[in-house]
Amino acid sequence: MASAAAPDQSPRPVRFGILGCASIARKLARAMLLAPGAAVAAVGSRSEEKARLFAADNGLDAATTRLHGSYEALLDDPDVDAVYLPLPTSLHVRWAAAAAARGKHVLLEKPTALCAADLDAILAACDAAGVQFMDSTMWMHHPRTAKMRELVDGKEAIGDIKVINSVFSFRANEDFLQNDIRVKPDLDALGSLGDVGWYCIRAILWAVDYELPKTVIALRDPVKNRAGVLLACGATLYWADGKTATFNCSFLTNLTMDVTLVGTNGTLHLTDFVIPYEEKSAEFCVASKSNFAKLHTRWDPLPSKHVVTTDLPQEALMVQEFARLVQNIRDAGGKPEGKWPAITRKTQVVLDAVKASIDKGSEPIEVAS
Amino acid sequence: MASAAAPDQSPRPVRFGILGCASIARKLARAMLLAPGAAVAAVGSRSEEKARLFAADNGLDAATTRLHGSYEALLDDPDVDAVYLPLPTSLHVRWAAAAAARGKHVLLEKPTALCAADLDAILAACDAAGVQFMDSTMWMHHPRTAKMRELVDGKEAIGDIKVINSVFSFRANEDFLQNDIRVKPDLDALGSLGDVGWYCIRAILWAVDYELPKTVIALRDPVKNRAGVLLACGATLYWADGKTATFNCSFLTNLTMDVTLVGTNGTLHLTDFVIPYEEKSAEFCVASKSNFAKLHTRWDPLPSKHVVTTDLPQEALMVQEFARLVQNIRDAGGKPEGKWPAITRKTQVVLDAVKASIDKGSEPIEVAS
Structure with a gap:
């Protein structure tokens, strides 16, 4: 224990406010408890009772976690540095911009917005306020x-x-397909494209170091529900230099999380890219300069498996990194890290192009930069 | 050892003639030595010397293997039951039809023909002669x-x-890209589509129990050499019920042999579908009714790995099966098995549609039945 004469040199934790008690917020609340440099300071929901239940269910300290009965009240809390915002996508532009305007740093659930124009409004608000996004x-x-x-x-x-x-898909049950916000046109109008296609697009952009494709063409015959929300779709992305990427995203097929990269020298496979099979350890396979043994009877060399371990789950590492950036701004006069909003925007721009191609019956759409 | 008084009840081996000494024929010669019910009776090449070298290099018995200095001579050999034909694709229609016309059963390298019309000529010749294809x-x-x-x-x-x-690709070296028959418009005009795309199309059809797609659309920007032969290309296939399949086939990227099936209940992955990593054992992975543990922190259940062992390599099993069918016709008055030519034809029909879409700048092509 530090004595009173030796002040603690570690930075003050970033005080998070959780804005909305969506199911995914439970995972983030745990991450905030695990992540060094982070603390849950407040929970805001449409009623204080919902906030209280959420806090109790997720092991948040009743003595130190403030409970707010409205989103506004959470944003008005002066002892909140940053908000985590897991609301339905249609509400993002309003509440993320409002959070930034009150000087709160913004950790925003994906898909970040219904379209790039909405995202731009959020990013402009963050930029004007000098907060991290x-x-x-x-x-x-x-x-x-x-x-x-x-x-x-x-x-x-x-x-x-x-x-x-x-490919990113999961098999939604009947209750999800009837009632989940992700199939409701007024809440998450992008459906499977926004919820799971987001990850495919991000993985593809990640693989090419965020070089935007030139053209996007949606796969034909996307599946929509009666309200017109996408349940399954896909697209092929084309780059000027001949690279191509294809993705499929669906609420209608078994849980699948594939990324395959095929390069001139090697091939990389992973089949659990969004959520690893195990929390403490994750694998990927690389076949490099692959060839055959004599008479092509077997491969030589064989692909190799790479195992990467982690003490903290990936969501806690995310919170930790976000908190580090916030501390740099709050405590050291630093500037927001521009890499993260730039990556977000590229993902949203490609998502927009895919949506436009779907809406136009799989016409090619040039990607705006 | 069987005594003279107890005649051997096992059927006489099928006497194969190898028509052409392509590199792949080396693998098949070994398979014929390994496969029960098969024997290499003769080798035919453009010169007797080439045939002799091939026989010597591949462990064929000099005393029992007849060497022919022309393809015609091999087809005229009355002690040849069946021919294995690994010639360049442009020669298939001529020599496969000629073999059938002389009553030889036909084991034909892929791609089987430059187009479905050529394949139909081969299949008609086999049909007329009552030989197995x-x-x-x-x-x-x-x-x-x-x-x-x-x-x-x-x-x-x-x-x-x-x-x-x-995906099926391999990284061809400069010598291949300059000199191999698979990049020559007069020999294997289908290039990577015929050589490796064939396998992707077959795997896709296999997965859907050979239901033909309704429409095929080639991926944009296929890569061709100066002579117009395809080096890398791909396509998306669409079925009437909403199934889709995408494949990529290339001579320009690392050796990759992927098939992924995503179904409503499960997902199947294999990454060495054409030639397994190891000769005696092969794997595939199945994730079925996959879900997450609490808070979506890991998968539960995990995918399972299936290992299948084999004493004989797959090419010997193919020769064994073909020999069995030939014996049934030759020795027991049976009819040719129609399943194999039917599968071949569907593969070729889809390949034709992909080629047509490529030639028309990725226009949708309806698949002829």
Whole structure:
């Protein structure tokens, strides 16, 4: 224990306010408890009772967690540094911009907005207020992702990536398909494209170091519910230099989280890219300079499996990184890190193009930069 | 050892003639030595010397293997039951039809023809002569394929397949890209589409139990060499019920052999579908009714790995199956098995549609039945 004469040198934790008690917020509340440099200061919901239940259910300290019965009240809380915002997508532009305007740093659930214009309003508000923006795409923060980045950037193992495939689907049950916010046109109008396609698009952009494709063409015959919300769709992305990427995203097929990168020198496979099979350890496979043994009877060399361990789950690492950036601004006069909003915007721009192609019956759409 | 008084009851081996000494024929010669019910009776090449060298290099018995200095001479050999034909694709229609016309059963390398019309000429000749036809798509005969078939047909593990992805590529060296028959417009005009795309199309059709897609749309920007031969291309296939499949086939990226099936109940992955990593054992992974543990922190249940062993390599199993069918015709008055030419034709018909879409700048092409 530090004595009174030796002041604690570690920075003050970032005080998070959780704005909305969506199911995904439970995972983030746990992450905030686990992440160094973070603390849950407040929960805001449409009623104080819902906030209280959420806090109790998620192990938040009743003595130190303030409970707010409205989103406004949470944003007015002067002892909140940053908000985590898991509201339905249609509400993001209003509440994320409002949070930024009150000087709160913004950790925003994906999809970040219904369209790039809405996202731009959010980013402009963050920019004007000098607050940090980050979207809540957790897998970006897993050390496996850093390891793969190193491998891809090294060029030797994979070479020039030419083909990318990604699939993210899960099999929604009847209750989800009838009642979940992600199938409601007034709440999450982007459906499976926003909820799971977001990850595929991000993975594809990640793989090419965020170079935007030139053209996007949606796969034909997307599946929509009666309200017109996408339940399953996909697209092919084309770059000027001939790279192509195809993704499928669906609420109608078994849980699948694939990314495959095929390069001139090597091939990378992972099949659990959004949420690893296990929390403490994650794998990916690389086949590099693959060839055959004599008479093509077997492969030589064989692909190799890479295992990356982590003490903290990826969502806690995300919170930790966000908190570090906030501390740098709050305590050291630093500026917001521009990398995160830039990545978000590119993801949203491609998502917009896919949506436009779907809406136009799979016509090619040029990607705006 | 069987005594003279106890005649051997096992059927006489099928006497194969190898028509052309292509590199792939070396693998098949070994398969014929390994496969029960098969024997290499003769080798035919453009010169007797080439045939002699091939026989010597591949461990064929000099005393019992007849060497022919022309393809015609091999077809005239009355002690040849069946020919294996690994010639360049442009020569298939001439020599496969000629073989059938002389009553030889035909095991034909893939791609079987430059177009479905040529294949139809071959199949008509086989039909008229009452001989067995089979294409040399080896992985079809691996016990892993039978195991996966069982799983897919069972419906419970995978459910209704909605999305299929396949990639087959290998990184050709400069010598291949300059000199191999597979980049020559007069020899193998289908390039990567015929050589490796064939397998992707077959795998996709296999997955849907050979239901033909309704429409095919080539991916944009295929890569061709100066002579116009395809080096890298791909397509998306659409079925009337909403299933889609995408494949990529290339001579320009690392060796990759992926098939992914995404169904309503489960997901199947394999990454070495054409030639397994190891000769005696092959794997595939199935994730079925996948879900998450609490808070979506990990998967529960995890995918399972299936391992299938085989004493004989897949190409020997193919030769064995072909020999069995030939013996049934030759020795027991049976009829040719229609399943194999039917599968071949569907593969070729889809390949034709992809080629047509490529030639028309990725226009949708309706698949002829």
